[in-house]
Amino acid sequence: MTTPWTDWDHVLKVDPDKELVAGETFDDVCATGTDAIEIGGTLDITAEKMERVIEACAKHDVPLYQEPSMPSVVVEDDALDGYLIPTVFNAGDVFWVTGAHKEWERIADIAWERTTTEAYIVLNDDASVAELTDADTDLTADDVHSYAKVAERLFGQDIVYVEYSGTLGDPDVVQAAQDGIDEATLFYGGGIHGYDAAYEMAQHADTIVVGDLLHDEGVDAVRETVKGAKEA
Numbered sequence: 001m002t003t004p005w006t007d008w009d010h011v012l013k014v015d016p017d018k019e020l021v022a023g024e025t026f027d028d029v030c031a032t033g034t035d036a037i038e039i040g041g042t043l044d045i046t047a048e049k050m051e052r053v054i055e056a057c058a059k060h061d062v063p064l065y066q067e068p069s070m071p072s073v074v075v076e077d078d079a080l081d082g083y084l085i086p087t088v089f090n091a092g093d094v095f096w097v098t099g100a101h102k103e104w105e106r107i108a109d110i111a112w113e114r115t116t117t118e119a120y121i122v123l124n125d126d127a128s129v130a131e132l133t134d135a136d137t138d139l140t141a142d143d144v145h146s147y148a149k150v151a152e153r154l155f156g157q158d159i160v161y162v163e164y165s166g167t168l169g170d171p172d173v174v175q176a177a178q179d180g181i182d183e184a185t186l187f188y189g190g191g192i193h194g195y196d197a198a199y200e201m202a203q204h205a206d207t208i209v210v211g212d213l214l215h216d217e218g219v220d221a222v223r224e225t226v227k228g229a230k231e232a
């Protein structure tokens with residue numbers, strides 16, 4: 001697989017289970033200046049909801065990736081540039097480390113050349129993803145540093161994802177992950193609601209991911225975060 005994310009400063013994560021702000025369309029979403037759109041969420045995701053977003057974004061140039069939360073929601077669509085498959089390094093339930101992946105291979109014909117994993121370190125205990133995966137979120141910056149390092153060195157991960165979904169994380173923890181990796185790309189996501197948070201987190205991560213802001217405040221707010229990420 002090629003590694004286009006090495007050039008990404010900003011990713012917009014569209015939750016197919018959530019509405020856009022009234023009056024906004026996916027044409028507006030694709031015109032925010034983000035480097036890529038990732039389609040995914042933890043709760044109440046279906047293949048049909050995924051398909052709706054893909055179709056609405058298909059005619060635009062912005063790279064489009066699916067981030068499935070379960071094997072059953074993966075869709076095949078030529079409009080997709082690829083699949084970013086989470087594996088949760090600090091999950092309490094091994095299903096979210098390798099089990100779902102085994103199950104996916106069992107039922108599907110995987111497009112390997114367009115598929116890569118994201119080594120998640122889930123840190124907000126209140127997020128659905130933490131509950132679902134029974135993640136051990138009680139981690140020090142040293143723990144996160146070590147997870148990031150083994151993700152790259154031992155497990156060959158090309159993307160490490162520090163995930164604070166729903167809340168703004170600790171920049172020192174993000175930096176600890178960055179200090180643990182060499183070649184891998186560090187994604188940071190969680191609670192980025194404006195220029196300042198985007199600018200700050202982009203000092204520590206290679207790529208920042210903005211999610212709920214799109215659904216809560218809309219495309220103008222997202223555009224500010226793109227600016228913050230690009231100017232960092």
Ligand SMILES: CC(C)=CCC/C(C)=C/CC/C(C)=C/CC/C(C)=C/COP(=O)(O)OP(=O)(O)O
Pocket residue numbers: 015040041042043067068069070071072074085086087088095096097100101102104127128129130132133163165166
């Ligand atoms: C093997 C395949 C195809 C799938 C399994 C993939 C795995 C391991 C998923 C586990 C982690 C997960 C559910 C990732 C989805 C992306 C994500 C973290 C979205 C953010 O979710 P939240 O913000 O917690 O949830 P809501 O916004 O839906 O409440």
Ligand SMILES: O=P(O)(O)OC[C@@H](O)CO
Pocket residue numbers: 013163164165166167188189190191192209210211212213
């Ligand atoms: O929704 P927010 O808090 O922006 O988080 C973004 C992303 O990391 C979620 O997977």
Ligand SMILES: [Mg+2]
Pocket residue numbers: 165166211212
């Ligand atoms: Mg969320």
